[in-house]
Amino acid sequence: MKAIITVLGPDKVGIIAAVCVYLSNNGINILDLSQTIVGGFFNMLMIADFTHSPLGFDEAAAGLARLGREIGLEIKLQREDIFNSMHRI
Amino acid sequence: MLSRFEILETNKMINEENLDVRTITMGVSLLDCADSDMSAFRRKIYDKITRTAERLVSVGDDVGRQFGVPIVNKRVAVTPIAIAAAGTRAADYAPIARTMDDAAKAVGINFIGGFSALVEKGSTESDKALVRSLPAALATTERVCASVAAASTKCGINMNIVRKLGFTIKEMAILTKDNDSSACAKFVVFANAVGDNPFMAGAFHGVSERESVVNVGVSGPGVVLRALQSARGKDFETLCETVKRTAFKITRLGQLVAREACGRLGVPFGIIDLSLAPTPAKGDSVGDILREMGLSHPGAPGSTAALAILNDNVKKGGVMASSYVGGLSGAFIPVAEDAAMADAARAGALSLEKLESMTSVCSVGLDMIAVPGDTPPETLSGIIADEMAIGVMNGKTTAARIIPAAGKTVGETAVFGGLLGEAPIMPVNGFSCADFIARGGRIPPPIQSFRN
Numbered sequence: 001m002k003a004i005i006t007v008l009g010p011d012k013v014g015i016i017a018a019v020c021v022y023l024s025n026n027g028i029n030i031l032d033l034s035q036t037i038v039g040g041f042f043n044m045l046m047i048a049d050f051t052h053s054p055l056g057f058d059e060a061a062a063g064l065a066r067l068g069r070e071i072g073l074e075i076k077l078q079r080e081d082i083f084n085s086m087h088r089i
Numbered sequence: 090m091l092s093r094f095e096i097l098e099t100n101k102m103i104n105e106e107n108l109d110v111r112t113i114t115m116g117v118s119l120l121d122c123a124d125s126d127m128s129a130f131r132r133k134i135y136d137k138i139t140r141t142a143e144r145l146v147s148v149g150d151d152v153g154r155q156f157g158v159p160i161v162n163k164r165v166a167v168t169p170i171a172i173a174a175a176g177t178r179a180a181d182y183a184p185i186a187r188t189m190d191d192a193a194k195a196v197g198i199n200f201i202g203g204f205s206a207l208v209e210k211g212s213t214e215s216d217k218a219l220v221r222s223l224p225a226a227l228a229t230t231e232r233v234c235a236s237v238a239a240a241s242t243k244c245g246i247n248m249n250i251v252r253k254l255g256f257t258i259k260e261m262a263i264l265t266k267d268n269d270s271s272a273c274a275k276f277v278v279f280a281n282a283v284g285d286n287p288f289m290a291g292a293f294h295g296v297s298e299r300e301s302v303v304n305v306g307v308s309g310p311g312v313v314l315r316a317l318q319s320a321r322g323k324d325f326e327t328l329c330e331t332v333k334r335t336a337f338k339i340t341r342l343g344q345l346v347a348r349e350a351c352g353r354l355g356v357p358f359g360i361i362d363l364s365l366a367p368t369p370a371k372g373d374s375v376g377d378i379l380r381e382m383g384l385s386h387p388g389a390p391g392s393t394a395a396l397a398i399l400n401d402n403v404k405k406g407g408v409m410a411s412s413y414v415g416g417l418s419g420a421f422i423p424v425a426e427d428a429a430m431a432d433a434a435r436a437g438a439l440s441l442e443k444l445e446s447m448t449s450v451c452s453v454g455l456d457m458i459a460v461p462g463d464t465p466p467e468t469l470s471g472i473i474a475d476e477m478a479i480g481v482m483n484g485k486t487t488a489a490r491i492i493p494a495a496g497k498t499v500g501e502t503a504v505f506g507g508l509l510g511e512a513p514i515m516p517v518n519g520f521s522c523a524d525f526i527a528r529g530g531r532i533p534p535p536i537q538s539f540r541n
Contacts, residue, residue: 004096034093045096057155076100078157080091085345086338087095 001050002031002080003057005064009073011042019046019075022067026060027053042073047080099338103158106311107373108339110346111366112162113149114202114287116294116302116359117141119173127177131188134173138165138192138201141301141356146197148353152346160346162508165193166292166304167203175215182219186226186233193232199508202292204235207282209244210531220250223257227272228264234275234290238282240477242484246280246532251477254278255470255526259493262462266495269503273492274425274457278473280480280487285360286416291453291488302359303351304416307343309335310365311372313399317381328382329402336363336406344411362416363407364452365399367427369510375399375420376429387422387430388439396420397450417486419452425492425505425512426457435513441472442518449479454487459503459512462495469493471522482535 007019016035023030028048035044053060061077068075102108122133146163153160167173170185186204193201204226206216223235237254240246262270277291284295287304294302316335320327343361351358367375379387382395400419408414422444424430433439441458448454454476460469473489480487494503497514504511 004091006096006100045093047091058151061154076157078100079155081345081349082156082158082342083091083096083099085341086099087091 001057003048003050004078004080004083005046005048006076007042007044007068007073009042009068011037011040012072015042015071015073016044018067018071022063023048026055026063028055028060100157102309102312106309106315107370108309108312108342109159109161110153110305110343111308112164112287112306113145113160113347113350114164114166114292114304114306115142115145115354115356116166116285116298116304118294118298118300119168120296122173123176125176125178127179127184130174130177131185134167134185135188135192138167138189139195142196142198144354148350152349152353156346158342158346162200163198164287164289164292165196165198165201166287166294167201168294168296169203169205169207171206171213171216171219172296175213178214180218182222183225183229186222186230189233190230198232200232200234200289202234202236202289203294204233205237205293207238208247208250209238209241210247212250220253220257223276224260224264224272227261227275234292236277236279236282236291236293238279239473240280240481242281242481242538243534245534246474246477246481248474248526248532249529251278251474252467252470252526252529254473255466255468258469258491259466262493262495269497269505270462270492270494271505271509274490274505274509277488277490278477280477281485283416283486287362288364288366288417290490298359299357301356303347303354303356304359304362305343305347305350306362306364306366306416307339308364308366309339310367310375310378312339313365314372314374314378314381317378321381325398329398332399332402333406336403337410340407340410358413360413360415361407361411363403363414363418364416365403365420367421367423368508369426369428371428374427374429375422376427376433380429386433386436386438388433388443392443393447393450396422396447400451417452421453421456422447422451423457424515425459425503425510426508431511431513434515441515445475445479448476448487449483452486454480455489455491457490457492457509457512459492459494459514460517461498461514462493463498464493464517465521465523467521467523467526468517470526472517474526484537
């Protein structure tokens with residue numbers, strides 16, 4: 001299953017590293033990543049593959065949200081289907 | 090691969106523009122609960138509702154979490170009680186409403202619809218018992234919603250029931266006067282009622298429906314508003330195209346959520362209702378869309394045309410996005426639940442008469458309209474009859490949900506709280522229609538009903 005990870009919040013050192021370490025430790029593969037800073041705000045989108053992860057969706061979503069709180073950003077996990085259905089015929 | 094823009098657009102709709110799935114409503118047939126013993130009937134319907142909808146709330150929350158979109162309401166609609174309970178031959182149906190209320194609380198849903206009677210042509214003894222029980226049923230329950238189908242294009246208008254309901258609504262208002270007559274906010278009168286409407290107060294599980302089914306109501310006035318802001322000053326073609334494109338996206342979200350929820354619940358998918366349903370939240374208003382189209386207030390000249398454009402293009406965009414569209418499907422224009430509509434009524438821009446003409450091009454009808462508590466029952470019946478006539482003659486669904494707020498008058502506000510919001514008391518034409526309403530009988534169906 002593919003999912004979209006969005007990370008949003010004030011920029012600081014090590015955000016990508018923290019997220020990637022979490023994903024790597026949990027067997028989640030990154031398929032695509034795009035990141036930008038707008039007005040000091042860190043803004044990252046990732047497309048990730050959960051197929052080989054031992055974590056269920058809810059566990060991973062809760063884990064990423066927890067990580068976000070620790071490093072002071074909002075991290076959200078959503079299934080890819082919502083974007084496909086809204087933007088593809 | 091998805092583009093960054095697409096992902097950001099969807100999340101912006103959810104986070105900033107109040108995009109949500111307004112309701113997933115599970116229809117549950119109670120036909121197999123028929124019993125001649127009242128307490129056995131009540132036990133059966135309690136068991137059936139709580140068993141069938143047991144996982145509705147948890148599944149709704151799970152699906153919402155996974156897609157990152159709120160599913161605001163989880164609700165149940167049952168077979169019209171006047172049909173399901175006929176075998177009891179009871180004189181008082183209010184205890185059934187209390188059982189429905191208990192079942193709703195047990196499964197954690199905020200409304201249960203279907204305390205209803207379908208009396209377009211005439212009333213059975215059971216229909217009469219239900220209508221008689223309406224005031225007590227709605228005054229003594231919290232989550233039960235009721236409706237009466239009083240007219241249809243095929244049958245005409247049952248004026249006996251329209252007359253009776255004027256008095257019934259007054260009685261409900263007085264019984265709940267401490268809450269600004271809130272019982273009336275849970276009761277709606279329909280012309281051309283539909284059995285797959287997921288929205289309250291008028292949801293019931295039609296007799297032609299399956300055992301159980303999931304119907305989904307999407308929303309998103311805020312998303313349409315934001316899209317129209319980017320088309321400010323452009324011509325009507327651009328305006329229509331913008332609404333259509335936005336409605337498509339919103340509906341696809343509803344379709345996705347519906348499919349996922351149905352799969353998990355093991356219940357067939359029914360329909361997507363394409364209505365734009367406002368809430369009292371800022372920026373979640375159909376009235377604001379009309380203003381964005383170029384009206385200083387909803388109710389200004391041009392409002393009917395603007396609403397017609399909105400309603401038609403929401404349907405055009407939505408129809409392609411879903412395999413089954415049904416329910417009411419259009420734009421709701423309630424006064425109480427929509428901040429911009431309430432403001433327009435307060436400012437004097439929006440009158441009851443203008444609202445009535447707007448209902449000829451929108452879904453539903455006179456919705457959540459608070460009127461003075463001393464409005465005569467015959468006048469309420471007259472307002473309902475007018476609304477029924479618009480539906481019957483135009484072959485569309487219309488409804489009336491009027492609240493004669495007991496003890497209040499023009500200039501004051503009726504406050505219902507929560508999802509129901511608050512409504513300024515609107516002035517009512519003071520000239521009498523009592524002799525017209527007193528005639529009784531049935532208005533025959535219009536010529537356009539003879540299509541066979």
